[in-house]
Amino acid sequence: MIQLTKLEILKLDSNSLEGVFEAGIHRLPSITTIGLSRNSIHGRIPSQVGNVANAQFLNIDLSWNHLFGEIPESVSRLHGIDLSFNNLEGHIPPDVWLRFGRESFLGNLNLHLPTTPTIDVEIVYHVFFVIFILCGIYFIFSKRREKKAASVTPHPKHGDIFKIWNFDGNIAYQDIIEATQDFDFRYCIGTGGYGSVYRAQLPTGKVVAVKKLHRFEGDNPTFDSSFRNEAKHVSHLRLHG
Template sequence: MCHLLLVQLPGNKMHSCIPLELTNQIPHVIGGLFRLQRLDLSHNKLGGPIQTGIGDCSVLQILILSNNSLSGRIPLEMGKLSSLSFLELKYNLVNGTIPSQLNSIETLQYLDVSHNHLSGTISDFLNAEAFIGNKGLCSKLSGLPPCRIDTPSSYDSKKKTRNVSIGLVIKVFLPIVVLLVILLIGIIYLFTRNKDDSEQAKEATKSLDIFFVWNFNGKTAFEELVEATEDFDIKYCIGTGSYGSVYKAELASGKIIALKKLHSSEELFFIKSFQNKACVLSNIWHQNIVKLYGFCLHKKCMFMIYECMDRGSLLCVLRNDDEANVAHALSCLHHNRTPPIVHRNISSNNVLFRIELEAFVADFGVARLLTPDSSNLTMLAGTYEYLAP
């Protein structure tokens, strides 16, 4: 078989097998016929792809495979048939494009691939009749449909431009979208947290009811204090500051006290800060420090209960020996407490006098009890320890 020069089997009805156990496809052993010059298998029932081994028939000059049911693409290996002068593949089911390798065969004089399913462009030097019946083929040749303006190169250029545009959009807008999403999540988180804090504060103030912490001559009810000041009537007000007003009240027992009513707030941190502050200050005792008897937390108001100083503040009555008493009181806060306490709000208005005109230091640490919306801002819950300058 290797010395076979000519195979010509046209006009048969081969569809299952032929001698040498050939099937309904072109046998792959064709590639071993190195001296084969002419192969004609036209007008048969051959199907399947064209064997790539045909490209090994280096001296093949004539190849006729027309009027069969061959499918698939034209093998690129056929470009190696340097002696091929006649190629006929008409009336088959071949698809794909015509390999450009066929254009490099200088000896090729005749090519007919009409009535197949080929697509793409074809060379101008070939005959148009050899390509008719292929809906996907186009050419400048007369009788064939013209090719579209969008050549493969221009299509690739447009595709590349589109990819660049998509990449640019992703680089520019994706970070913006991510930033907006993060910002939205942050806003939702802050809104939810503030809402929860507000709800907790409301629940905390509601749970306070009318009870308070105070032990002086027994437990005094909230109603008695309100009644003593006629619901904090202005005629009982003896002083006003940035953090609240001070009222003078006489209890049923005849005891006179001072009520420092703080500006109300539903902020949870303010309520906790107030409790911590009052608990610390109520445990401090010194002969020149105004005694804090206790405090009251109520959903309507909150106030601190002090010993009443009849003679007012240092601003009203100022004497030399009072300065020494004030200094002794501050020294006690700074050096005789563990941990030390700094006053933070010492002024002439916060030095009070008894009827004997003996000076007492008052209102230390309370200045830190404010909400963030106030003009005086603090976030502390309790009196600061003393810090050196």
């Protein structure tokens, strides 16, 4: 082993290796990866497998072998381990289960989940954490909606309802109907290619030109360009009382 002090990666997967995993390879000071998957390694997992200096950097793959016995708690100190498809038995230590999860232990028919309440506590913790995050998101969006609603609440009789942040279609329509006395001819100031134009003085004192269309005119596909041209010319006019 003296000659292997600088060895970092050992990959011997899919060979015909036999024997037990107690040769001390995982104790090498620089080793970070040990791949022994799909061999014929048997025996128990050493109880001190995770009690090595570089455990937090060490990844061990012992899947698809013939290991038996229980999983030692020291495994939880490793960076990663795959013990799937062996003949391990007993209950998985809670710390090991919480660190590595189900995938590392698949295929061991006599291996069982922890019986301690640690798992339940962890699940409850995560559930409360998710609920806390969702409540925070809901609170933030609620405050934004309230702030937005407060900033755009219209005051139709004291503001300009035709500005985009104050516009209310029902109020605008009712004010126009009252100002033109239901589009009385006396308020007609001209006719264009489509519809008639009326003068309307709103409750705010603002005077506007309103174009009244018939239903069939609004459905005409050629109306749009004509309407835009008329609106452009009307925008340059000043209405007088």
